[in-house]
Amino acid sequence: MLVVGLTGGIATGKSTVSALLSQRHHIPIIDADLIARDVVSPSSSTRCLQKLVRAFGDDILLPDGSLDRAKLGEIIFKDEGKRKTLNGIVHPAVRWEMFKRVVGYWMRGEKMVVLDVPLLIEGGVWRWVGSEEIQLTRLLTRDPTLPPSSARHRLTSQLPIAQKVPYADIVLDNSGSRSELEEQVDLMVQRLEREAGRWWWRVSWVLPPVGVLSALGVVVWRWVRWVWREGRRRRREGRGKKE
Numbered sequence: 595m596l597v598v599g600l601t602g603g604i605a606t607g608k609s610t611v612s613a614l615l616s617q618r619h620h621i622p623i624i625d626a627d628l629i630a631r632d633v634v635s636p637s638s639s640t641r642c643l644q645k646l647v648r649a650f651g652d653d654i655l656l657p658d659g660s661l662d663r664a665k666l667g668e669i670i671f672k673d674e675g676k677r678k679t680l681n682g683i684v685h686p687a688v689r690w691e692m693f694k695r696v697v698g699y700w701m702r703g704e705k706m707v708v709l710d711v712p713l714l715i716e717g718g719v720w721r722w723v724g725s726e727e728i729q730l731t732r733l734l735t736r737d738p739t740l741p742p743s744s745a746r747h748r749l750t751s752q753l754p755i756a757q758k759v760p761y762a763d764i765v766l767d768n769s770g771s772r773s774e775l776e777e778q779v780d781l782m783v784q785r786l787e788r789e790a791g792r793w794w795w796r797v798s799w800v801l802p803p804v805g806v807l808s809a810l811g812v813v814v815w816r817w818v819r820w821v822w823r824e825g826r827r828r829r830r831e832g833r834g835k836k837e
C-alpha cells in the first residue's frame with residue numbers, strides 16, 4: 595500500500611485536495627485535524643482533555659465540559675512554549691490513532707492512503723517567502739469571525755511553505771483557481787497510481803512479510819536520502835559562509 599503524506603500551511607487547501615482525492619478518486623484519507631478533535635473529546639479514552647486541563651487550567655473548558663477550541667487557540671498560537679505543551683499532549687495520541695488507521699486500511703487491501711497532516715514537517719526556524727497573503731485572505735474568508743491578528747499568529751506558528759517544499763516528492767501549487775487545482779490533483783493521482791504499481795501493492799498485501807520488508811526498505815531509503823541531502827545542504831552553506 596502506498597502511504598502518501600499531504601501537507602501545507604494553514605488555509606493552503608489541504609482539506610480541498612483531500613475532498614477531491616476522496617470524492618473524485620475514492621482514495622481513503624486520514625485527516626490529522628479530525629483525529630486531533632476526537633482525541634480531545636470528553637469521551638475519548640486517551641485522557642488528553644484531562645491532561646490539557648492540568649496544563650492550561652479549567653478555563654479552557656466550555657460549560658458542557660468540552661474543549662473551548664477558540665480559547666485554547668488564542669492561548670497557543672501566539673506562544674511557542676504553550677504550543678509545545680499542547681503538541682506534547684495531543685500529538686502522541688494523534689500519531690498512534692493514525693498508525694492504527696493506516697494498518698486498518700492496509701488490512702482492507704487498499705492500494706493507497708493519504709495522510710492529511712498540517713504539521714508533517716515542522717520544527718526549526720522560520721523564514722518568510724511565498725503565498726502568505728493568499729493564505730491569510732483565504733483563512734479570513736473561510737473563518738470570518740477570526741480577528742486578522744489571530745489569523746497571523748496561526749500562520750506564523752507553522753513553518754513557511756517554501757521550507758516545506760524540499761521535503762516533498764510532489765508539489766501542488768494552489769495559488770490559482772479551483773479548476774487549476776483539480777487538474778493538478780488529477781495528474782498527481784495518475785502519478786501515484788503508477789508509483790503504487792499494477793501488482794506490487796497486491797503482492798505486499800497477500801504476503802504481509804513482503805509488505806513489511808518493502809515498507810522498511812522505503813523508510814530506510816528515505817532516511818539515507820535525507821541524510822545525504824542534509825549533508826550536501828550543510829556543505830553548501832559552509833562554502834557560502836567561507837565565501
Ligand SMILES: CC(C)(COP(=O)(O)OP(=O)(O)OC[C@H]1O[C@@H](n2cnc3c(N)ncnc32)[C@H](O)[C@@H]1O)[C@@H](O)C(=O)NCCC(=O)NCCS
Pocket residue numbers: 603604605626627630662663664666667670677680681684685688711712713748751752
Ligand atoms: C488549538 C486548537 C484547539 C484550535 O482549534 P481550532 O478549531 O480553532 O483550529 P483547527 O483544529 O481547525 O486547526 C486549524 C489549523 O490550525 C493549524 N494548527 C492546529 N494545531 C496547530 C499547532 N499545534 N501548531 C501549528 N499549527 C496548528 C493547522 O493548520 C490546522 O489545520 C486545535 O488546533 C488543536 O487542538 N491543535 C492541536 C492539535 C494539532 O496539532 N493539530 C494539527 C495536526 S495534528
Ligand SMILES: Nc1ncnc2c1ncn2[C@@H]1O[C@H](COP(=O)(O)OP(=O)(O)OP(=O)(O)O)[C@@H](O)[C@H]1O
Pocket residue numbers: 602603604605606607608609610611627712732733735736768769770771772773775
Ligand atoms: N484554488 C482556490 N481558490 C479559491 N479558494 C480556495 C482555493 N483552494 C481552497 N480555497 C479555499 O481556501 C480556504 C482554505 O482551504 P482549506 O480549508 O482546504 O485549507 P487547509 O489547508 O485544509 O486549512 P487548515 O490548515 O486550516 O485545515 C477554504 O475556504 C477553501 O474553500
